[in-house]
Amino acid sequence: MEGFGVHTSMWTMNWDRAGAERTIPAAAEYNMDFIEIALLNAPAVDAPHTKALLKKHNLRAVCSLGLPQKNWASVNPEGASAHLIQAMDVAAAMGAEALSGVTYGGIGERTGVPPTETEYDNIARALCAAAKHAKKLGIAFGIEPVNRYENHLVNTGWQAKWLIEKVGADNIFIHLDTYHMNIEEKGAGNGILDARDYLRYIHLSESDRGTPGEGTCDWDEIFATLAAIGFKGGLAMESFINMMPELAYGLAVWRPVAESFEEVMGNGLPFLRNKAKQYRLI
Amino acid sequence: MEGFGVHTSMWTMNWDRAGAERTIPAAAEYNMDFIEIALLNAPAVDAPHTKALLKKHNLRAVCSLGLPQKNWASVNPEGASAHLIQAMDVAAAMGAEALSGVTYGGIGERTGVPPTETEYDNIARALCAAAKHAKKLGIAFGIEPVNRYENHLVNTGWQAKWLIEKVGADNIFIHLDTYHMNIEEKGAGNGILDARDYLRYIHLSESDRGTPGEGTCDWDEIFATLAAIGFKGGLAMESFINMMPELAYGLAVWRPVAESFEEVMGNGLPFLRNKAKQYRLI
Amino acid sequence: MEGFGVHTSMWTMNWDRAGAERTIPAAAEYNMDFIEIALLNAPAVDAPHTKALLKKHNLRAVCSLGLPQKNWASVNPEGASAHLIQAMDVAAAMGAEALSGVTYGGIGERTGVPPTETEYDNIARALCAAAKHAKKLGIAFGIEPVNRYENHLVNTGWQAKWLIEKVGADNIFIHLDTYHMNIEEKGAGNGILDARDYLRYIHLSESDRGTPGEGTCDWDEIFATLAAIGFKGGLAMESFINMMPELAYGLAVWRPVAESFEEVMGNGLPFLRNKAKQYRLI
Amino acid sequence: MEGFGVHTSMWTMNWDRAGAERTIPAAAEYNMDFIEIALLNAPAVDAPHTKALLKKHNLRAVCSLGLPQKNWASVNPEGASAHLIQAMDVAAAMGAEALSGVTYGGIGERTGVPPTETEYDNIARALCAAAKHAKKLGIAFGIEPVNRYENHLVNTGWQAKWLIEKVGADNIFIHLDTYHMNIEEKGAGNGILDARDYLRYIHLSESDRGTPGEGTCDWDEIFATLAAIGFKGGLAMESFINMMPELAYGLAVWRPVAESFEEVMGNGLPFLRNKAKQYRLI
Numbered sequence A, B, C, D: 001m002e003g004f005g006v007h008t009s010m011w012t013m014n015w016d017r018a019g020a021e022r023t024i025p026a027a028a029e030y031n032m033d034f035i036e037i038a039l040l041n042a043p044a045v046d047a048p049h050t051k052a053l054l055k056k057h058n059l060r061a062v063c064s065l066g067l068p069q070k071n072w073a074s075v076n077p078e079g080a081s082a083h084l085i086q087a088m089d090v091a092a093a094m095g096a097e098a099l100s101g102v103t104y105g106g107i108g109e110r111t112g113v114p115p116t117e118t119e120y121d122n123i124a125r126a127l128c129a130a131a132k133h134a135k136k137l138g139i140a141f142g143i144e145p146v147n148r149y150e151n152h153l154v155n156t157g158w159q160a161k162w163l164i165e166k167v168g169a170d171n172i173f174i175h176l177d178t179y180h181m182n183i184e185e186k187g188a189g190n191g192i193l194d195a196r197d198y199l200r201y202i203h204l205s206e207s208d209r210g211t212p213g214e215g216t217c218d219w220d221e222i223f224a225t226l227a228a229i230g231f232k233g234g235l236a237m238e239s240f241i242n243m244m245p246e247l248a249y250g251l252a253v254w255r256p257v258a259e260s261f262e263e264v265m266g267n268g269l270p271f272l273r274n275k276a277k278q279y280r281l282i
Helices: A017-029 A047-056 A077-094 A117-137 A157-167 A178-184 A188-195 A219-228 A245-251 A261-278 B017-029 B047-056 B077-094 B117-137 B157-167 B178-184 B188-195 B219-228 B245-251 B261-278 C017-029 C047-056 C077-094 C117-137 C157-167 C178-184 C188-198 C219-228 C245-251 C261-278 D017-029 D047-056 D077-094 D117-137 D157-167 D178-184 D188-195 D219-228 D245-251 D261-278
Strands: A003-007 A034-038 A060-066 A098-102 A140-143 A172-177 A199-204 A234-237 B003-007 B034-038 B060-066 B098-102 B140-143 B172-177 B199-204 B234-237 C003-007 C034-038 C060-066 C098-102 C140-143 C172-177 C199-204 C234-237 D003-007 D034-038 D060-066 D098-102 D140-143 D172-177 D199-204 D234-237
Touching: A003 A060, A003 A261, A017 A034, A017 A047, A034 A234, A047 A060, A047 A077, A060 A077, A077 A098, A077 A117, A098 A172, A098 A199, A117 A140, A117 A157, A140 A157, A140 A199, A157 A172, A157 A188, A172 A178, A172 A188, A178 A188, A178 A199, A178 A219, A178 B178, A188 A219, A188 D219, A219 A261, A219 D188, A219 D219, A234 A261, A261 C261, B003 B060, B003 B261, B017 B034, B017 B047, B034 B234, B047 B060, B047 B077, B060 B077, B077 B098, B077 B117, B098 B172, B117 B140, B117 B157, B140 B157, B140 B199, B157 B172, B157 B188, B172 B178, B172 B188, B178 B188, B178 B199, B178 B219, B188 B219, B188 C219, B219 B261, B219 C188, B219 C219, B234 B261, B261 D261, C003 C060, C003 C261, C017 C034, C017 C047, C034 C234, C047 C060, C047 C077, C060 C077, C077 C098, C077 C117, C098 C172, C098 C199, C117 C140, C117 C157, C140 C157, C140 C199, C157 C172, C157 C188, C172 C178, C172 C188, C178 C188, C178 C199, C178 C219, C178 D178, C188 C199, C188 C219, C219 C261, C234 C261, D003 D060, D003 D261, D017 D034, D017 D047, D034 D234, D047 D060, D047 D077, D060 D077, D077 D098, D077 D117, D098 D172, D117 D140, D117 D157, D140 D157, D140 D199, D157 D172, D157 D188, D172 D178, D172 D188, D178 D188, D178 D199, D178 D219, D188 D219, D219 D261, D234 D261
Parallel strands: A003 A034, A003 A234, A034 A060, A060 A098, A098 A140, A140 A172, A172 A199, A199 A234, B003 B034, B003 B234, B034 B060, B060 B098, B098 B140, B140 B172, B172 B199, B199 B234, C003 C034, C003 C234, C034 C060, C060 C098, C098 C140, C140 C172, C172 C199, C199 C234, D003 D034, D003 D234, D034 D060, D060 D098, D098 D140, D140 D172, D172 D199, D199 D234
Antiparallel strands: none
16 A cells, blocks of 8 residues: 555445446546545455456555444454455455455444443454454455544554554554544644554545545644654545435534535645645655 | 633532532632533522522633433424523523523434434524523523534534524524534634624633643634634633543543543643633633 | 735746736736736836736736835935835836835845834834825835844734834735744734734735745634634735845845745645635635 | 753853853753753853753753854854864863754855855865864764744755765754744754754744744644654753844844743743643653
């Protein structure tokens, strides 16, 4: 994972053949190095079809997901690892470089109380099995801390590092997201500092998930700290202007967070690219 | 409402006689102009006792609440207005200047879909009745936009303004909160700009609800914009280091957000006061 | 003065016929509302020629200058007012709306000691005479605070306001510059707050006078505060990538402050326009 | 050099016995790890007296200077190296750890044109000789980039690195200053990134040289980047509220930049210490 990419939610949240055919050439037009594909329903994906399109357009890919409730790792570690393994197989068949996201639980998973040791033990078990499978497949495997409302288990870079060290696998990476960091970290730079040993991927998402550069994220601090730690991983723009109703609940998107697709791609994307260049990350 | 105050959650979330006796002298020691009291169970409050203590310590008070699920205004406007009216009576009996907070719904209220016209119509009905009662009592009545996860109904300064104008009452004010603005507004200043005609109260709460000055809120932009609109209302520091488990769910507080009470009061409070002085707000 | 403009130093610092012919159509191509023309040698300008070009390209203009040493107002108020009056006559003949800049002294004027009462008295005399002439001509007349190194006399918005009130003229406006504010003001917003009663023009110039958006200026605070005071004046981008050696001394430009003209116009200009739109100033 | 210190200009700019006796115990009261002493007139310093006082109060020291015009390295490299060597001898006799500052030229040195190769060749010669002497004495030797107005030779971290590599000495360090970085660097973090290989000392000075925390410096970016590069050097607060007239010219201080000594030490110092702790630098 390296270079500058974009989450495919800008074009579709439904990764069927039509979605892939619309998205991949469009992302290539914007000179992306890679795309992030949400694997919401891995078995339904036509992996060879995606693989061929990626190759044709010279794009790399990263896959991401959150676990469905029946397979939350905190309560059903076997269900979780089976789910992850299946998704990894599809990701590998697509030629994707990694599976990441809320791979340790659900988007919207909250018990109403702080996390328990049992929950973390279960999660560690699931992640351990999944990491082994990832190694066998030769793909990278990541975990993404999300904010306190989307999950009660892993909210910060520090917690992600702690969890990886608890699992003890040597091939799990941290995937940060500036939107969540803006809520959870004591200065966005601190999340990067805490995660630095394992950090290989970052979502560049504005504070309201709208147009990058038009919110409250401190992009200078973010990019300066990334540059200072020698970050070489993937920079993925994410904006949620195209959300399916069934995803909106966990993500709590109730209104348009940007004026239009054009605003995000026409203003937000150049903003991020210029800022990344200013700090010599791309 | 004016001057610099603090939410009493710093000392207690249980406003009984013991809580009041511990909190009011403590807040006075910090030279607060006012305190904000959470009216979670208005009927249980000994209002004359609080009134006497406030007077003795020369403190003013503002009350706040969120509605319990059975009285959410979106579905039960009569229950909501009765609940608000009862709370106002208690607030007035305490000598408080205002009732504010998530007075239009629940903390944690989400239907899973965007707000509907019916929900807003119901809310407007409840707020209209409550505003009339506030006028009779001579106290101010406010609504506080909260972030997308805590409520799907009023997330921004613009929505709060729109709702007040829909109700048509001339005595509802907007109560902003920098923590929520950091997530929802396109630049913290924009929330203040949108709310300016009705803005009379603001929670100064850091991006993680921890120690002010040690998060991602852009305090310079916040205070400069407040100064520029000629803000004369109440500035209330809020930090959640003392949360009861039953409140933690809606607020999603799973870990300590500050090292200690001393850190918040010893570092965060001077930070906010200095910043407010720098922009000549106090 | 209103709308979004650009200092013509982007194209030329020599306002002869060739400079005007190169600059005016170029600025119009970028959809500017107005241009700022440096009147370094007013008598040499072919005013009707400029006027005709401005009209043809539907552009408005503002003129600016700093006084040459022999006419510094602090020591030679008559020389200063004569110089200003001559420049105003040329500006008016061009159809310009205003004469502004360091109209009270020199760029690089420093005595080595703090300003004296005599210096300010002399300046007030010169400005008073110039303001009267401006009124007669029907053009606006401004003063621009600059940083401590460029002048020891007027460094802040507060000092500019004080000076205008000392002069007592009712038609002098303040012209701020974000580059100087970044050095002199206690938070960029405070300069705007101090100047607000007289503020009609602002240079949008980055902290190193390079590409806007790629320095240390706090553009969110600047635009939020401008929006909050209801600023309706001219927003003029300024970048010094094309400086003549004889100007470089006062401005202390020793190295290229941006990669290229294209970087400033291609990245910096959209950055400023998007930010101004975000805060609804244009 | 390590820990948190303060420039002695807070107490005196005249390092005689009285100045030392007033300053050293006062700095120790504020729990400083070290002080920075301006060696404006090295031969006049009673070094053993300072050494004894430092020992008694358990304080370390760093010395700094700018060269007088007759000894500017760009034109008189021998004069410069003799001047530096004499100052280093005094610094070593005091028990100071380093000599730093504008050791390559004058504060206020400007030719009016960009630097020439001859100037840099001369400077390199002077620094080379001085660095050798520093090695013999066992003290560190630093160069501090200053802004374009104070010197035309070394304005940025990048230029300082280039100059050190031109000299070829292995014991010259870079000494940054946030005040100058705020004017010269493309984001304060970039100055730190450029200087990182040689960075051992940094002045924490606000954008107007007043009270830290009440200006336009982006302290979060600064501290996050320092933390990210693993900075272990000295952090020295600097504020100019006590400037002698003969220094004011080069520094261009024409008005009080803070309300009082108490404001700087009572508000600014805790601000910087809290921010340094937030990013785990102290």
